[in-house]
Amino acid sequence: MSRRRSLTLAVVLALLAIGIGIALSYAIHWFPAQAATQARNTDRLYHVLVIACIPIFVLVTAVILYSVWQFHMRPGEELKDGPPIHGNTRLEVLWTAFPAALLLGMIAYSFVVLHDNEKKPAREIHVGVTAQQFAWSFQYPPAVTGGAPVESDQLYLPKGESVQFRLHSKDVIHAFWIPAFRLQEDVVPGITVQYRATPDRLGTYPIVCNLLCGIGHSLMRSAVHVIPPAQFQAWIQSRLRAAGQGAGASPSATVAGAPSSTSTAGAASK
Ligand SMILES: [Cu+2]
Incomplete structure (x- = not known):
């Protein structure tokens, strides 16, 4: 299989895995009954975090599996070294900035939900x-x-x-x-x-x-x-x-x- 076709296959499988993961996160009832307003907020937060994490998990796993599949040593190559590459600055900036932004977003949303849950109501x-x-x-x-x-x-x-x-x-x-x-x-x-x-x-x-x-x-x-x-x-x-x-x-x-x-x-x- 050409590298282009195997890459397409990997992307399709990854999208499928993301879909299954998100569907499962909805289909399974993970928690006991919600009996307080705070419970609804907390569960919504949990759902958003899970849905944000599923694509990340699939992306990381897909890259690992794809690399194992495409770049593993073939018989007779055991003593060969990999090509001496310097790295890829653009890629490294991306994989630092994107998780940082995502993490900050999740922290901000968690803060808002927890702050809401603890807000003093008019009457209590x-x-x-x-x-x-x-x-x-x-x-x-x-x-x-x-x-x-x-x-x-x-x-x-x-x-x-x-x-x-x-x-x-x-x-x-x-x-x-x-x-x-x-x-x-x-x-x-x-x-x-x-x-x-x-x-x-x-x-x-x-x-x-x-x-x-x-x-x-x-x-x-x-x-x-x-x-x-x-x-x-x-x-x-x-x-x-x-x-x-x-x-x-x-x-x-x-x-x-x-x-x-x-x-x-x-x-x-x-
Ligand atoms: Cu105890």
């Missing part, structure tokens, strides 16, 4: 997240409950409302991860870490500690329940009532325990 509620070996607990301050603070071991959030989480650790470093929100943040003892999300899909999704924190690390899981705002208010009210009825109810009494411990909360849990 605050929820405390406390990590300890090996459990999560969630604190709703009076500004959210309209009464005494409420504590829960499951996270309840109203759909469509922005939440700023304030993460604390009582012992070692943990990582607060809600895969459905596509966000993860280290929870470091001694400091308060902030983390924002706007849940926009009803349902129950896992909360995972994603940093090895000790022997019970794999059990350090909880769940986030995204519920309609009215149901969220009902859940808060049921928690306040349960706290009021508790033995020695003090104004600062908090309620911990299974969310289904009262019938109202059970109904609110989905």
Whole structure:
């Protein structure tokens, strides 16, 4: 086969591989459900990066395979040296400038998406997240409950409302991860870490500690329940009532325990 024809064949195969790669990146569902606005932004970013990377991967692989195919040593040439060439300045400028521009573009787009995800919305509620070996607990301050603070071991959030989480650790470093929100943040003892999300899909999704924190690390899981705002208010009210009825109810009494411990909360849990 002439070199021209084999080059055409290589280009056609490369284009085919790019098409298959991009089709696969769409056809396969790589991620869990998207349950927050931030998740949609993050997934779009991921898709753009994958689609930008597929042609690069194919180009590099195609050049390597083409060179192996066309320029390998034939029998009897084992002791021959390659031709003494100086290089190609134009090519070298191109293969430095093009990846640099591409990389800067991807960095700029990532920055914009992450910046958007962390932007302070006009209205948001605050929820405390406390990590300890090996459990999560969630604190709703009076500004959210309209009464005494409420504590829960499951996270309840109203759909469509922005939440700023304030993460604390009582012992070692943990990582607060809600895969459905596509966000993860280290929870470091001694400091308060902030983390924002706007849940926009009803349902129950896992909360995972994603940093090895000790022997019970794999059990350090909880769940986030995204519920309609009215149901969220009902859940808060049921928690306040349960706290009021508790033995020695003090104004600062908090309620911990299974969310289904009262019938109202059970109904609110989905
Ligand atoms: Cu852990």
